[in-house]
Amino acid sequence: MKERITDYTINSLAIVSPAAKKILKYKKSGSVLDLGTGTGRNALFLGEKGFEVTALDSVKSKLAALRKLARERMIPLKIKWANMATFKPAKQYDVVLALVSLHFLKDSQIAETIKRIKEYTRVGGLNVITVHTKKNIGKKHERAHLFKKNELKGYYRNWQILEYREVWGRSFRTKENPTQVKKHRAELLARKI
Numbered sequence: 581m582k583e584r585i586t587d588y589t590i591n592s593l594a595i596v597s598p599a600a601k602k603i604l605k606y607k608k609s610g611s612v613l614d615l616g617t618g619t620g621r622n623a624l625f626l627g628e629k630g631f632e633v634t635a636l637d638s639v640k641s642k643l644a645a646l647r648k649l650a651r652e653r654m655i656p657l658k659i660k661w662a663n664m665a666t667f668k669p670a671k672q673y674d675v676v677l678a679l680v681s682l683h684f685l686k687d688s689q690i691a692e693t694i695k696r697i698k699e700y701t702r703v704g705g706l707n708v709i710t711v712h713t714k715k716n717i718g719k720k721h722e723r724a725h726l727f728k729k730n731e732l733k734g735y736y737r738n739w740q741i742l743e744y745r746e747v748w749g750r751s752f753r754t755k756e757n758p759t760q761v762k763k764h765r766a767e768l769l770a771r772k773i
């Protein structure tokens with residue numbers, strides 16, 4: 581059978597992360613913090629669905645592109661330039677997303693950052709996280725912190741884990757890497773109790 585390839589070289593914004601779509605199974609409204617939003621495909625999707633979204637990234641050029649897109653599409657997003665490892669929000673959120681972004685932090689920053697993400701989530705609220713795992717090996721995959729088996733899940737022992745899996749994703753290609761690649765990731769959707 582021929583494998584389907586997701587082609588992010590065409591329009592990466594049109595392809596919303598399946599993990600972001602899953603939120604709609606559990607919540608229809610509320611506040612969302614998207615950590616490491618990039619150019620905001622998931623923030624725009626959730627904003628369009630009526631969530632109050634704060635989109636955060638440490639790269640100004642990505643946020644500038646997102647600001648333009650949000651304006652064009654008339655989606656009211658709050659855009660925040662910050663480092664997710666040190667960010668201290670003034671309030672709690674109903675949903676905190678960190679999709680393919682946490683593994684860019686250093687080993688020493690992971691436990692403390694996840695602890696704080698959990699603190700600034702409201703009781704009954706969700707954390708939705710996807711990270712790359714140690715199964716991604718080789719020079720092409722230099723991430724500061726690749727997660728061990730069950731490591732991500734382990735941080736959420738005192739929460740209700742609604743969905744968790746560790747899987748190889750579908751093949752995809754990007755502008756930076758036009759040859760097709762596949763990434764192994766851990767995906768978590770958990771509720772604060």
Ligand SMILES: C[S@@+](CC[C@H](N)C(=O)[O-])C[C@H]1O[C@@H](n2cnc3c(N)ncnc32)[C@H](O)[C@@H]1O
Binds near residue numbers: 618638642664665684
């Ligand atoms: C692979 S992209 C994922 C973007 C988006 N979450 C998505 O799913 O399309 C990772 C993003 O994390 C951001 N990032 C990496 N380290 C960060 C940090 N310490 N604080 C905030 N953003 C960070 C990068 O700038 C980049 O935009």
